[in-house]
Amino acid sequence: MNDILTAIDWSRAQFAMTAMYHWLFVPLTLGLGLVVAIMETIYARKKLNPSTPQSETEEWLDLTKFWMRLFGVNFAIGVATGIVLEFEFGTNWSNYSWFVGDIFGAPLAIEGIFAFFCESTFFAVMFFGWEKFSIRQHCAATWLTAFGASLSAWWILVANSWMQHPVGMDFDPAQMRNVMTSFVDVALSPTAVNKFFHVITSSWSLGACFVISVCGWYLLKGRHTQFAVKSIKVAGVVGLVGILGTMITGDSSAVQVTKDQPMKLAAMEGLYEGKQGADLVAFGILNPGKKWDNDQDAMLFEIKIPKGLSILGRHDPDAFIPGIKDIIEGRDMIDGQEINTVNYNERILRGRIAHKALRDYNQAREYKDSIGMDRATEKLARHYQFFGYGYLGKADEAIPPVAMTFYPFHIMVALGTWMLLFLIATVWIVFRRQEWTKYQIAGYPVYPWLAIITAPIAWVCSQCGWIVAELGRQPWAIQDIMPVQAAISSVGSGNVKLTFFIFLFLFTCLLLAEIGIMLKQIKNKK
Numbered sequence: 001m002n003d004i005l006t007a008i009d010w011s012r013a014q015f016a017m018t019a020m021y022h023w024l025f026v027p028l029t030l031g032l033g034l035v036v037a038i039m040e041t042i043y044a045r046k047k048l049n050p051s052t053p054q055s056e057t058e059e060w061l062d063l064t065k066f067w068m069r070l071f072g073v074n075f076a077i078g079v080a081t082g083i084v085l086e087f088e089f090g091t092n093w094s095n096y097s098w099f100v101g102d103i104f105g106a107p108l109a110i111e112g113i114f115a116f117f118c119e120s121t122f123f124a125v126m127f128f129g130w131e132k133f134s135i136r137q138h139c140a141a142t143w144l145t146a147f148g149a150s151l152s153a154w155w156i157l158v159a160n161s162w163m164q165h166p167v168g169m170d171f172d173p174a175q176m177r178n179v180m181t182s183f184v185d186v187a188l189s190p191t192a193v194n195k196f197f198h199v200i201t202s203s204w205s206l207g208a209c210f211v212i213s214v215c216g217w218y219l220l221k222g223r224h225t226q227f228a229v230k231s232i233k234v235a236g237v238v239g240l241v242g243i244l245g246t247m248i249t250g251d252s253s254a255v256q257v258t259k260d261q262p263m264k265l266a267a268m269e270g271l272y273e274g275k276q277g278a279d280l281v282a283f284g285i286l287n288p289g290k291k292w293d294n295d296q297d298a299m300l301f302e303i304k305i306p307k308g309l310s311i312l313g314r315h316d317p318d319a320f321i322p323g324i325k326d327i328i329e330g331r332d333m334i335d336g337q338e339i340n341t342v343n344y345n346e347r348i349l350r351g352r353i354a355h356k357a358l359r360d361y362n363q364a365r366e367y368k369d370s371i372g373m374d375r376a377t378e379k380l381a382r383h384y385q386f387f388g389y390g391y392l393g394k395a396d397e398a399i400p401p402v403a404m405t406f407y408p409f410h411i412m413v414a415l416g417t418w419m420l421l422f423l424i425a426t427v428w429i430v431f432r433r434q435e436w437t438k439y440q441i442a443g444y445p446v447y448p449w450l451a452i453i454t455a456p457i458a459w460v461c462s463q464c465g466w467i468v469a470e471l472g473r474q475p476w477a478i479q480d481i482m483p484v485q486a487a488i489s490s491v492g493s494g495n496v497k498l499t500f501f502i503f504l505f506l507f508t509c510l511l512l513a514e515i516g517i518m519l520k521q522i523k524n525k526k
Helices: 003-048 052-092 092-128 134-166 185-186 190-222 225-260 262-269 310-313 324-329 345-365 370-390 401-432 434-438 446-471 495-523
Strands: 169-172 177-180 280-286 299-306 333-336 338-340 476-480
Touching: 003 052, 003 134, 003 190, 003 225, 003 370, 003 446, 003 495, 052 225, 052 495, 092 134, 092 185, 092 476, 134 169, 134 185, 134 190, 134 476, 169 370, 177 262, 177 310, 185 333, 190 446, 225 262, 225 310, 225 401, 262 345, 280 310, 280 333, 280 401, 324 345, 324 370, 333 434, 338 476, 401 434
Parallel strands: none
Antiparallel strands: 169 177, 280 299, 333 338
């Protein structure tokens, strides 16, 4: 048992490490791809316009090719980490893959067969087809590469969203697995659609901040200033549209989480006791001694926005938002009316009833008892929504790690606010007050340094978002249906530890290689 628990922890750590490395590259691919496509479109329009000066056309060609090179380096490294991530579902999480492979595997297969080949094909045209295709054809290939990358993200996010909110499936006791009943429900669930647009728009803002950061370095060094200003103009607009879209989709995500994953929302806010007109914590320090069933204060210190959480979660300043204790005990309030939800002890009981019904079904099937099979199937269907709770020993196990959900969420919001203000200022400066890029305080240029530090801020913000999304739904591999301890492969912890450190070493080398190549490209730009 101890080895199994250790294998679970190490498998989770390995998957988290791989995903976090992979996510260093994905948003830059999505964001930089759009920036490059827009730049090439501007170049193509100027090239096809006979009245455009040759020097101006060449400037936009130089911009396009420079950022395209950085896009290509990042794209290649991202593919390497992504392949490993998908293989881990089979090596470390084989029970999960068996249990829902018919559903989870479909979007991953589509991503690999169609979307990835689409972007890879046009990627080759984009890089090696300058002399072989017309300007319009090459520009179309660049846009299709960016589109293909987004299409890949769509199917990956469909799979992830299904884990957060499983729909479009039924459990087949004869196969001992879930089967898809509606591909449309899986592919177009509100959770998937919203998550896709949230990820895409946030990636636009990250890619834009990367471009602006590199240009900030050029401004600081007094090199390629015209190149930098033109790049910032494109990236600033892309980034501002992206961060505004991130805020809008983030608001929709909060509403969906409140409805479908209320425990995650409670953990995000460190909310233990539900409240009408619940306040939103703008800044807070959690009390490490607080438990859901003791009377200690949840916060050691906090600054709150009155009724902010009710507005965020239910778009109603007076709405009731249940806390961790309320959810465990089965209490909620909708439209001012107190309602009873299924408390967690009852969920555990019903989950165990579902498990027994499945065992009864298998026994009846062995003896060819059709009546017993029908009776067991009916009981299983009645309690299946709580199937995953049957693996839990007590209600406490269904609470996600509050601190590791609360702090990343608030860091994400704070850094996202910085990005919003910075991108608004950037667009204003480059279009209205370019001389402000040279403004100094105590001999230090202000804007270039702000631009340089905003790129790492954007990456930390993006990583925090995924930490909230994934840790906030723990202990579930599939929300309410399968906890991580039931999803694990029967593999020794020693093997997982070994591969963890192998992957850590390889991914670190890949990251350092990418950084080195990019820095060389940036430094040696002519």
